[in-house]
Amino acid sequence: MTDKLQVELIEHCALITLSNPPANTWDRDSFTQLREQVAQRSPASVAACKELIQQSRTALEKGLMRERELFVDLFDSADQQEGVSAFLPNRAPQWKNA
Numbered sequence: 313m314t315d316k317l318q319v320e321l322i323e324h325c326a327l328i329t330l331s332n333p334p335a336n337t338w339d340r341d342s343f344t345q346l347r348e349q350v351a352q353r354s355p356a357s358v359a360a361c362k363e364l365i366q367q368s369r370t371a372l373e374k375g376l377m378r379e380r381e382l383f384v385d386l387f388d389s390a391d392q393q394e395g396v397s398a399f400l401p402n403r404a405p406q407w408k409n410a
Contacts, residue, residue: 352404353407354386354394354395354407354409355391355407355409356386356409357386357391360385360386363378363382364378390408391405391407391408391409394407
């Protein structure tokens, strides 16, 4: 997945929006910087984080249980192995979304 496509996917999924900012509002530069950082992460982990954020807004206990489940799922993924393999030699990971 290209960086541009990842950024568009993140925006589409409304992980972060400018239209409904929190009380401590973000300026466009801060938003763009964070969006670019998120776009470099594994798509599977970004999706899991988004799910946890949305779920924890309504039921924290249920969200914490789901966090444990998603952590186990992500830990067994090819992206987790790639992240560790890329970290050790200090190279950019090549996410497979798997």
